[in-house]
Amino acid sequence: MTRQWTSFNIASVVLGFAFLYIPILLLIIYSFNASKLVTVWAGFSTKWYAAAFANLGLVDAAWVTFKVAIVSASVATVLGTMAAMALMRYTRFRGRFLFSGMIYAPLVMPEVITGLSLLLLFVAVGMERGITTVTLAHITFSMCFVAVVVQSRLASFDRSLEEAALDLGATPARTFFSITLPIIMPAVIAGWMLAFTLSLDDLVIAQFNSGPGATTLPMKIFSQVRLGVTPEINAVCTILVAIVTLGVIIASLSMKYNDVQRARAEQLAMQTK
Amino acid sequence: MGVLLPPRRAGVDIVSALQSIFKRATIWLPYLWLIVFFLAPFLLVAKLSVSEPAIAQPPYLPAMNWLDGPIGWWCDIKTFSISNxxxxxxxxxxxxxxxxxxxxxxxxxxxxxxxxxxxxxxxxxxxxxxxxxxxxxxxxxxxxxxxxxxxxxxxxxxxxxxxxxxxxxxxxxxxxxxxxxxxxxxxxxxxxxxxxxxxxxxxxxxxxxxxxxxxxxxxxxxxxxxxxxxxxxxxxxxxxxxxxxxxxxxxxxxxxxxxxxxxxxxxxxxxxxxxxxxxxxxxxxxxxxxxxxxxxxxxxxxxxxxxxxxxxxxxx
Missing domain, CATH: 1.10.3720.10 (MetI-like)
Known part of the structure; x- marks a missing residue:
């Protein structure tokens, strides 16, 4: 659509983004508030950050959350990429219908049901609830998100490259690692990041599947928020928002840089021909 | 017989075996994972929804015992309760x-x-x-x-x-x-x-x-x-x-x-x-x-x- 940008259009975009960003900005601003009352401004201070870092319960929870997120995102990325390959490349196998159903179902499954069902499994096999069970639960639902992200990349790229490699006698494994994987890498990285943030974020499934000693940061935040808003929690939230925003910006800049590099290399190749 | 095959042929066999292992693993690893951690838990929810509650740990009576065999299963199914x-x-x-x-x-x-x-x-x-x-x-x-x-x-x-x-x-x-x-x-x-x-x-x-x-x-x-x-x-x-x-x-x-x-x-x-x-x-x-x-x-x-x-x- 290339029609003029009317003032109505501009107003709705500005208002829409104001709605999306003002709450987070207020949260960040008030994390630097000197007053204990969250809604009364009493000057700039970083004392709540110091208080957050001194709160051992919060620091422990943050550590648990990061361990779970890194392990579950990494395993989910491997499994999700495999699942995407199975759905898009090795398409002929028995039970494919069930398989694709199981990839898509967790995406729309209410979290309370995913959490409850996994808990029942862990109880049925007599597994102690803790970091391991939370990690297993996170792998399960985030691998499906990874599969969908990677799958869309697999769908959009030129298959003749893979076919050429196979025709020239490369094994499927070799073809995957030296042709397919480098091409789908941006999607694999995006999938890892998505899985990481999903795990970092999850409250409901962790609540069902964690045990004593495995309190994650969202669980900690949730239990404190129920008692009321505190500037300390604002500070923790600001740190989390900063980490995620930085990660997303760095990732998208590096992808852009790679694209530019590739375009330049392609141009050079064309010139030397 | 495998020992008598020329070495080159054996090499090819290993390669093609590895190939099919790679393909199969790609399909079956995520498949099995989802069966164990998605389908099975879901069936457990369905099963539990027809079980009687109990004051126990875990707090329910089993509605079905998988080791009973088909006849036992049928008896179990007859005890399913829709009371929940x-x-x-x-x-x-x-x-x-x-x-x-x-x-x-x-x-x-x-x-x-x-x-x-x-x-x-x-x-x-x-x-x-x-x-x-x-x-x-x-x-x-x-x-x-x-x-x-x-x-x-x-x-x-x-x-x-x-x-x-x-x-x-x-x-x-x-x-x-x-x-x-x-x-x-x-x-x-x-x-x-x-x-x-x-x-x-x-x-x-x-x-x-x-x-x-x-x-x-x-x-x-x-x-x-x-x-x-x-x-x-x-x-x-x-x-x-x-x-x-x-x-x-x-x-x-x-x-x-x-x-x-x-x-x-x-x-x-x-x-x-x-x-x-x-x-x-x-x-x-x-x-x-x-x-x-x-x-x-x-x-x-x-x-x-x-x-x-x-x-x-x-x-x-």
Whole structure:
């Protein structure tokens, strides 16, 4: 659509983004508030950050959350990429219908049901609830998100490259690692990041599947928020928002840089021909 | 016999064996994982929903013993009890929760469409070089924690919160509004959290629409407003359906938003299930609640899938 940008259009975009960003900005601003009352401004201070870092319960929870997120995102990325390959490349196998159903179902499954069902499994096999069970639960639902992200990349790229490699006698494994994987890498990285943030974020499934000693940061935040808003929690939230925003910006800049590099290399190749 | 084969042939066999191992592992590892951690737990929920509750650890009587063999299974099936399901119909809390979840999700979805459509429309008409930035700005909140975004609204909506302070300062109201712990706070929370889900499919659809259609309509004397309703709106139907389903489906089962922003009178089924499980410790009833919730969600999920399939066909 290339029609003029009317003032109505501009107003709705500005208002829409104001709605999306003002709450987070207020949260960040008030994390630097000197007053204990969250809604009364009493000057700039970083004392709540110091208080957050001194709160051992919060620091422990943050550590648990990061361990779970890194392990579950990494395993989910491997499994999700495999699942995407199975759905898009090795398409002929028995039970494919069930398989694709199981990839898509967790995406729309209410979290309370995913959490409850996994808990029942862990109880049925007599597994102690803790970091391991939370990690297993996170792998399960985030691998499906990874599969969908990677799958869309697999769908959009030129298959003749893979076919050429196979025709020239490369094994499927070799073809995957030296042709397919480098091409789908941006999607694999995006999938890892998505899985990481999903795990970092999850409250409901962790609540069902964690045990004593495995309190994650969202669980900690949730239990404190129920008692009321505190500037300390604002500070923790600001740190989390900063980490995620930085990660997303760095990732998208590096992808852009790679694209530019590739375009330049392609141009050079064309010139030397 | 294998020993007598020439060494080269054996090498080829190993390579082809490795190849098929690679392919098979790629299929079967994620497949098995999902069977163990998705399908089996789900069957356990279904099974538990027909079991009798018990004061034990875990708090239910097994409805089925897998080692009994087919005849034993049949005997077990005969002992299945639908008492958990009949309990759901008798206690008003449950059907009221289902009804009010669907209602809250429906109203929130409409509100999200009302805010999301102008936003997506404005983005689609923005100068071409500005669009990637705008798109990035819609996606960025999606990466920040859901819990934090909901939490941010508590400080804004509560009685002595920033919204009331602002409105009183601006002279719009003289008494603070009570929004926090009402259904309105839940609507705001859902609209805010799920707005990107609405905007992304709408934007994808609106951006692809052919601007010359509107020019043709204008040339033929059609007013801008009626051109919008006769051309843009019908063409954006797939985007509207996709966006609405992406908001409605997760909103029905929402737990975090009603428990942080809603009041004690805000009934939502996700919260009821959670309380049933953690406070009443009635696992069989919470399983039955979960099964019914899924049955309710099947209709919108099928609708969504159908519209997606149609969009894919048209795209191809």
């Amino acid at each position: 399901y009949t309990f759901l119909t008798q206690d008003a809390l449950y059907w009221k929760s289902y009804l009010s979840s669907v209602q809250i999700a429906f109203i929130s979805t409409l509100l999200t469409l009302l805010i999301g459509f102008p936003l997506a429309y404005g983005m689609a008409r923005a100068p071409r070089n500005l669009r990637p930035l705008l798109l990035m700005l819609v996606i960025l909140p999606f990466w920040t924690s859901f819990l934090i975004r909901v939490y941010a609204w508590i400080g804004i909506l509560k009685k002595e919160g920033l919204l009331n302070q602002f409105l009183i300062w601006a002279g719009v109201i003289s008494e603070p509004l009570t929004i926090m712990n009402t259904n309105w706070a839940v609507y705001i929370g859902i609209v805010y959290s799920y707005l990107p889900f609405m905007v992304l499919p709408l934007y994808a659809n609106l951006e692809k629409q052919d601007g010359t259609l509107l020019e043709a309509a204008a040339d033929l004397g059609c007013s801008k407003v009626s051109a919008f309703w006769q051309i843009t709106w019908p063409l954006s139907r797939p985007g509207v359906i996709a966006g609405c389903m992406l908001v409605f489906i997760p909103a029905v089962g929402e737990f975090v938003i009603p428990s942080l922003l809603g009041g004690s009178s805000t009934l939502m089924i996700g919260r009821t299930l959670f309380d049933e499980f953690f406070q009443n410790r009635d696992w069989p009833v919470s399983s039955a609640v979960a099964i019914i919730l899924l049955l309710i969600l099947i209709i919108p999920i099928m609708l969504f899938q159908k519209s997606e399939a149609r969009a894919r066909e048209q795209g191809a």
